[in-house]
Amino acid sequence: MRKETSSNAINRRQLRGDCGTAYTLSLIGGRWKASILWKLLDGRLRFNELKKSINGVSERVLALQLKELERDGLITRIVYPEVPPRVEYELTPLGLSMETMLRAISDWGVIHRQQPAALLPAITEN
Template identity: 55%
Template sequence: MRKESSTNLENETLINANCGIAYAINLIGGRWKVPVMARLMRGTMRYNELRKDLPMVSERILILQLREMEKDGLISRKVYPEVPPKVEYSLTTLGLSLGPVFDYLSEWGEKNRPD
């Protein structure tokens, strides 16, 4: 958490307001956001499916990343009133619009990754 009046937050806000690349990177930045979104590109997934598919991420970090993506409008969260609770995540239209970007970045990464 940063203070609302911090210089760091002011600088980030200014940069994001004036640079589309910085805004996009800020939105999808974070070690686990892209892997989560890549899995959701295939369709809706329950929380436990995401946990099984990404065993390296801690539960705390996965929840934080999911909350950030939901707040930013990249994913939607649907809770079913059941016991135990059933929660499903899916990409929003905004999240789905990143598909071609991810495809291009993946191709670029494969082509330029050191051996």
């Protein structure tokens, strides 16, 4: 856990407060978060269904990313009082509001993933 008074934490809070892009990326910026959100666009899924549908994610990391997405209000965790307990995850209205953005990001990736980095236009700072 990072110290909340560190310059890193202060800079992060400042950037999240001043820049919409930085705020959005801070919510979906984990390695697997976009994949989790993408899978949940189709509806509720159980933990094991998510794990099987996202190649390469470990149980530990998936659980951590799900907790962060839930903390940030993008997904909800539904626990059914059964033995053994059944848990499902689904997008909240806030998470669902990201659908257009997630589809645009996906479309961009499909178009550009095959291009070598040398062929992509250079980004210059003003």
